[in-house]
Amino acid sequence: MISYLARRLVQAVPVFLGVTFVVFLLMYLTPGDPVELYMGQAGIVSQEEMARIRHEFGLDRPFLEQYGRFLWGIARGDLGRSIVHRRPVAELIGERLPATLELSLFAALIALLVAVPAGVIAAVRRYSLLDNVGTLLSLVGVSMPGFWLGLILIIFFSVTMRVLPVAGRMAYGTGLEPHTGFLLLDGLLQGNGRAAVDVLRHLAMPALAMSAGMMAMTMRITRSSLSETIGQDYVRTARAKGVPEGRVVVRHALRNALLPVVTAVALNLGALLGGNMVVETVFAWPGLGQRVVDAVKTRDFPLVQGCVLVYALTYVVLNLAADLSYAFLNPRISHGKEG
């Protein structure tokens, strides 16, 4: 087990380096002079001054040295400075992370709460009306753009029914002091029920829009995995011994069937984080997704670079976690050479 862990961690190193290299290349290949972009708003600057700044930023160094400095920067948590905001990129990313994480985790929670029970029902009652309806809905779920679902939810809940707010994370005047950046948590910690409810009302639509795809996928995986396990000998044995059906399904079959579900969820969480930027834009959600979209539009390349790096590294870490959790949960998989 330990050696498997170690090998898997070692395997992640070249991927990590590759990711940083691609991100560095993105910036390096950007057309136009970054110093000109940076100084562009500061008025006319002399050639000598430009050369001095270029030297200061290390832009006159050889390619590999610049990459080395970039890596060293990452190690120290320094991702450079934003051209538009004129503040450290790491800071600009850090202040947006809680909003994105809150939304993603909430969406994942909704997806799981619906998808796992739905998948279980579909697997237990295979080819019944419920199963067919569920299968069709899950196909629709993966075939529709999440941001469009968001717009449809707005038309329904905000325009027609007038029950949910269209944008943002919280209304003004709830008296909430944001400490952790996770507003729902802040509301609960401060015992501010009104604020917590308001935050939930803002979370509902974007989270639902984001969760549709994950919900559909998780349901399909739960269904197929559980259908397979239910046919196994040990499940038949449990039934033959007179274990009640509900217990057979939940305690015997589902426990083992959830293994591929866990892996898929961890991997999907990465996709969810990366895919949510369009939903964030629809709901004016002040998260990382909106930040990167704005950064691309204003050609703020250091900020784009930092965001892409954070997304990719999160993805690598989640992937690693998925692999490790799989190995941990399933003692049967061999940790032999093929890994």
Next chain:
Amino acid sequence: MGSRAWRAFRRNRLALGGGILVLVLSLSSLLAPWITPHDPLRGRLPDRLRSPSIVSASGKPYLLGTDNLGRDILSRILHGGRVSISLGLLVVGVSIVVGVVLGLVSAYAGGWVDTTVQRLVDVLLAFPYLVLAIALMGLFGPGFLNLVVALAFKEWVTACRIVRSEALALKNAAFVEASRAAGAGLFRILFRHLLPNVIPGAVVVATLRVGWVILMEASLSFLGLGIQPPQPSWGVIIADGRDYLFRAWWISTFPGIAILLFVLGVNLLGEGLRDALDPRLASERLSE
């Protein structure tokens, strides 16, 4: 498709339904210049924000309503379909060719070639699809071909992995050994012997991925980083309606339904093809 596979496919009513959906939407998009009732780019301002209706005072009705510039939504959706569907096919086409060639070479050559290609695959897999595409579009600037490159940049990876694993299994099969013993060159082994065997898998991957690429195009165009207005694509029309959700729900709703139906059709068709051609693929992750 062999006759056995064809029979299996024909029995699958969902897959046939998906095929019909794809066919109808593709044909009506292809024929858009001849069958659409209105000009997709030039609207009539007096007719702006008309709701969907089957009658019209001025002659031709606006079946799915008009947008803020008085352009007919139905005509824009059909013309937009030309852009969205052809982009999907082009991106997947390019990616399949690259993925199949690299997958075959990677599997057959082994050694450092295989390691290099697979490391590249691992690195690209670490980037969320949309994040990478957005960053690349920021770098390249807007444009149809730039969009193709930005989406194909990662897209080939899926085909490459699947083709590689299929080719690895075949690499030491008796018929390949025999051909090698008979003095066949590398090129002949790769493209005459291995290629035909990985084609069914590649066809399934290609079909299932078209839907995904169309969803990504819609996202990018919605953000204003893909197809540029006034040129319609399904994502562009959804974006057009975003500021009018409170007054004209139909602008954003109908192009989304077009995407939903097309992608649903492609997914049903792809799953049907998979079950008929290459059931082993069922366990492969084909999303993201």
